Amino acid sequence: MRMKEYLSMIRAVIQAMRNPPETVRYPFGLLNLPEGFRGAIIFDPQNCSGCGLCVRDCPADGLELIKRSRQEYKLLHYPARCAYCGQCEDSCVRGAISHSNEMVDSTTDPRGWVVVLIDKTQQSIFEE
Numbered sequence: 001m002r003m004k005e006y007l008s009m010i011r012a013v014i015q016a017m018r019n020p021p022e023t024v025r026y027p028f029g030l031l032n033l034p035e036g037f038r039g040a041i042i043f044d045p046q047n048c049s050g051c052g053l054c055v056r057d058c059p060a061d062g063l064e065l066i067k068r069s070r071q072e073y074k075l076l077h078y079p080a081r082c083a084y085c086g087q088c089e090d091s092c093v094r095g096a097i098s099h100s101n102e103m104v105d106s107t108t109d110p111r112g113w114v115v116v117l118i119d120k121t122q123q124s125i126f127e128e
Contacts (some may be wrong), residue, residue, distance in 0.1 A: 031103070033101055033102075033103070035101070036101075037099075037101050038084045038085070038086045038089075038099040039084065039099055039100050039101055039102045039103055039104060040099070040100045040102050040103070040104045041077055041079075041082070041088075041097060041098075041099060041100075041115075041117075042097070042098045042099065042100050043075075043077075043096060043097055043117040043118070044095070044096050044097075044098075045096070045117070045118040046096075047092075047094040047095050047096035048075065048094065048096040048117075048118050049094060049096075050065065050067060050070065050071075050073040050075070050118075050120070051093075051094075052065045052067070053091045053092060053093065054075075054087075054088035054091050054092050054096075054097055055075075056091070057087050057088065057090075057091040058082075058087060058088055059083065059085065059087060060081050060082055060083040060085070061078070061081055062077060062078050062079070062081040062082035062083065062088075063075065063076065063077055063078070063088060064076040064078070066121075068121065071120065072120060072121045072122065073118075073120055073121065074116065074118065074119045074120070074121050075116075075117040075118045075119075076114055076115065076116055076117065077114070077115040077116075077117050078113065078114060078115075079104060079107075079112065079113070079115060080113055082104075084099065084104070086099060097117075
């Protein structure tokens, strides 16, 4: 039984050596993302009503809605928390949130840790 396992493993190693690599040289080489890849968030503020369904359904707490009234609210996106699962896109009945087919770059700049998607507030109300 042991000999069969060794032969199977040797066969797999030889086959892997004959095949081209399955990885890409990203970021040094071109990266072709598949159709339907859920990348960076695209937000259409004209379609947002501030209902909060996207925030409620986000499993990673990547969105935050700060709401004073129906007309005064601010929607924040935390890219470092976001799992890019697409749940916010599925939950938004007005189509305000979608995903692009582009990679999200990492950042060490604190200004990139919070993205204001929409701000329908009087600035004095939500000073942080």
